[in-house]
Amino acid sequence: MHHRRCAQTVLLCDICETAPLQSYCEVCGVSLCVNCVGKHLSDLSKKHNVVPFLQRESTPNYRYPKCPKHAEKHCELHCDTCNIPVCSTCVSSDKHKGHKLSDILEKLSSKTQKLQNDLDELETRIHPRYEEMASDIQTKKAELEMKYGKLITAAEQEGEILHREITTIVNQRKSAIQEMKNKHLFTLNKNTDEITQKISELKQIISDLKSILKSKNIALTSTYKSRNSEFRTLPPKVRVTLPSFTPQKINTDQLCKMLGSLSPLSIDTEHGDTMNSAEAVSSPPVKPLLDEPxxxxxxxxxxxxxxxxxxxxxxxxxxxxxxxxxxxxxxxxxxxxxxxxxxxxxxxxxxxxxxxxxxxxxxxxxxxxxxxxxxxxxxxxxxxxxxxxxxxxxxxxxxxxxxxxxxxxxxxxxxxxxxxxxxxxxxxxxxxxxxxxxxxxxxxxxxxxxxxxxxxxxxxxxxxxxxxxxxxxxxxxxxxxxxxxxxxxxxxxxxxxxxxxxxxxxxxxxxxxxxxxxxxxxxxxxxxxxxxxxxxxxxxxxxxxxxxxxxxx
The missing domain is CATH 2.130.10.10 (YVTN repeat-like/Quinoprotein amine dehydrogenase)
Structure with a gap:
């Protein structure tokens, strides 16, 4: 630890750093021992105000910074050309010849004012806008679930409509097929009834013929009339061509169009916006109150x-x-x-x-x-x-x-x-x-x-x-x-x-x-x-x- 900072030692002079301090220059912000007071006052390039250390102002003026190139000097001026603090020795050198100089305390005051202005702008204007933007994003996130839910609901409703239409068409097809089937069955049943009737008659004739032959009755035999020619012509055959179902190839693109269209998601990031520009804020659709809930x-x-x-x-x-x-x-x-x-x-x-x-x-x-x-x-x-x-x-x-x-x-x-x-x-x-x-x-x-x-x-x-x-x-x-x-x-x-x-x-x-x-x-x-x-x-x-x-x- 530096010997001037140690808590167990007395405070020492800023110039010689060996003797205890007794005085303080309020202009330069320098602590001085008895021997160094005269040396400090010998610098006639500026005014000094040396007071006993304990009588210094509780809030001293800004201290002139020590010159990094000339350790024994303080920077009382500011080189505006080089934008650095300088001491009197620096000024007299060729390096700063012809440069614009200003009082460092005035420069400090100007810089301090700029710092204050920046702080005021950050606190009162810029930071609140960032907070507002963050809040807007939270609001948009809160709306996201609702809005996408509405899109899903709209797609589901359109799908339900299409499903109902398809179900109606399928039911119509099924009804037509059932009607064809019923006609087909009716025709076949009618044909079956005719053939069954003929078979019944044939069985009866066969039975009668067997009885006549067996009885050897001349009267029955002489009166017999043949009906074979009647049955040689067979009943008509019913020919039915079954209907067929030809499915159409599903056009997915056309089906998607029938379900409506969905615009693409558009995400734009705008760069370089200033505070004065108006950010777009999405709002939900306005829903007025019903007169009668x-x-x-x-x-x-x-x-x-x-x-x-x-x-x-x-x-x-x-x-x-x-x-x-x-x-x-x-x-x-x-x-x-x-x-x-x-x-x-x-x-x-x-x-x-x-x-x-x-x-x-x-x-x-x-x-x-x-x-x-x-x-x-x-x-x-x-x-x-x-x-x-x-x-x-x-x-x-x-x-x-x-x-x-x-x-x-x-x-x-x-x-x-x-x-x-x-x-x-x-x-x-x-x-x-x-x-x-x-x-x-x-x-x-x-x-x-x-x-x-x-x-x-x-x-x-x-x-x-x-x-x-x-x-x-x-x-x-x-x-x-x-x-x-x-x-x-x-x-x-x-x-x-x-x-x-x-x-x-x-x-x-x-x-x-x-x-x-x-x-x-x-x-x-x-x-x-x-x-x-x-x-x-x-x-x-x-x-x-x-x-x-x-x-x-």
């Missing part, structure tokens, strides 16, 4: 009470009720499969991942169900997980309370790793109430996080960074605190849908918390909500234990 299906789940419903893209839903069993049911009410919780307790909530796997919360654990196998992915200490949703990024958003019920928060998990905690506003106040367990959660298309805080009579919406955007406390016309939200979900239009179980209806808000309208549809105590990729709304009715499918867009 329509109830399209009702499913009886068989629970005593029903709390949650969750789905992804199929005409099937996962349900959670007053039971340790979670049921996977289709729209006809048929049980597809069921899962019993690992602990044997009633699950607190369920969600479906983007891969279609079930996730449920249970006491202090969060569990993933894949191929009917249950795996605990998160175990909490001191906190109890409540309600859960799968985010666009495939993260899990979980509401939870502390063991003593005094604190509530939202936590984002990527796999089993905690990525984000949302608990307080910018003033350090709790965002969520602490006296009720019901806090259903959903992520909006713009990545806002929406929590239905039932005991607070409010929906709390924060942005993806956890900053409070707004609170919704019911329709503005309601003067009494009668809004007690339960379930919550969002759709492709960034609408926020909230179940109002006490008033048997659902509130629809825009992404900024403005009330749009109610959905009623003869609902009774609506609780859990979810929306599939086609924007069909599924509502879990708590006390009837029915799931109702509603079209509202």
């Amino acid at each position: 329509r109830l399209t299906a009702t499913i009886d789940t068989g629970y005593e009470k029903l709390y949650s419903v969750s789905c992804l893209r199929n005409e099937e839903v996962w349900t959670r009720g007053y039971s340790k069993i979670m049921k996977f049911i289709n729209l006809q009410g048929k049980l597809r499969t069921s899962i019993k919780t690992k602990s044997g307790n009633q699950p607190r909530d369920i969600t479906v991942t983007r891969d279609g796997d079930l996730v449920y919360t249970d006491r202090n654990t969060i569990n993933l169900v894949k191929n009917k196998n249950i795996r605990t992915v998160i175990t909490l200490q001191g906190w109890v997980p409540l309600h859960i949703c799968s985010a666009a990024s495939d993260d899990l958003l979980v509401t939870m309370h502390s063991d003593d019920y005094k604190q509530y928060k939202v936590v984002r998990y990527s796999g089993s790793t905690e990525k984000q905690t949302i608990q307080f506003d910018y003033q350090g106040r709790p965002l969520f109430s602490s006296d009720n367990n019901y806090k259903y959660i959903s992520e909006n298309r713009n990545l806002d996080i929406c929590v239905a805080d039932r005991s607070a009579s409010a929906v709390v919406v924060v942005n993806r960074l956890g900053k409070l955007r707004f609170r919704y406390t019911g329709h503005p016309s309601n003067t009494k605190p009668s809004f007690y939200p339960a379930g919550i979900t969002t759709d492709s239009q960034s609408h926020i849908l909230i179940s109002d179980s006490d008033h048997h209806r659902i509130h629809i808000l825009d992404q900024n918390g403005q009330f749009l309208r109610y959905i009623q549809c003869d609902l009774h105590a609506p609780w859990g909500l979810c929306v599939d990729i086609r924007d069909n709304l599924f509502v879990a009715e708590c006390y009837t234990a029915k799931v109702k499918k509603i079209q509202y867009l």
Whole structure:
């Protein structure tokens, strides 16, 4: 360690580096001993301000840097031509002859200002745009599954139409073949009847002739008339040419054209965009709200009470009720499969991942169900997980309370790793109430996080960074605190849908918390909500234990 830096030694003079320092030149930023003060003041090329070391300014001026070529000198000037600091000896040399010089402190001030300007631009303009671009990509990824799902659905529907047409044509062919077969059989049967009749007559004649010959009766013999000539001409033969089926060679290209066309995937990467250029942001097709929402299906789940419903893209839903069993049911009410919780307790909530796997919360654990196998992915200490949703990024958003019920928060998990905690506003106040367990959660298309805080009579919406955007406390016309939200979900239009179980209806808000309208549809105590990729709304009715499918867009 350098002897001037050692903690056990006194601070030494910057010039001689041997004697203890006693003074300080505030202009040059140099520490001086008694002997070196005079030597330092002898440099008359600039003014000096030498003060006792302990009386120096607490925040000294910038120190002139030492010259790398002349160790005893400090660089007080800046050579603008060479863009380097220089001392007086450097300036007097031929190397910098005729070069433009400026005061180094002025140059430093100018450079400092540029640094500050760069910092301001990075913090206030450039970095936020990068964050915005990253957010846009997450939004596009969230839309990807939905949009490609629509393409697959369109292809399947076109295929079903073609299948129906082909089935109709095949049935027509089969009907024509059956008709030909019936005519053929009728003709052969008629011919058979004629021959059978002749055979019967021949047998009778043969029998009669044998009797006459045997009796040797002259009268019968003399009156006999031959009919052989009648039978020598055989009955006509029926000749039928069987129909044949000639299959046509299938033209695959023509068949593909009949199924419609698919435009190619186009991926363009634009280089050199500046902040001022407008990036294209894809938006989902606009779907206006129906004047009268329509109830399209009702499913009886068989629970005593029903709390949650969750789905992804199929005409099937996962349900959670007053039971340790979670049921996977289709729209006809048929049980597809069921899962019993690992602990044997009633699950607190369920969600479906983007891969279609079930996730449920249970006491202090969060569990993933894949191929009917249950795996605990998160175990909490001191906190109890409540309600859960799968985010666009495939993260899990979980509401939870502390063991003593005094604190509530939202936590984002990527796999089993905690990525984000949302608990307080910018003033350090709790965002969520602490006296009720019901806090259903959903992520909006713009990545806002929406929590239905039932005991607070409010929906709390924060942005993806956890900053409070707004609170919704019911329709503005309601003067009494009668809004007690339960379930919550969002759709492709960034609408926020909230179940109002006490008033048997659902509130629809825009992404900024403005009330749009109610959905009623003869609902009774609506609780859990979810929306599939086609924007069909599924509502879990708590006390009837029915799931109702509603079209509202």
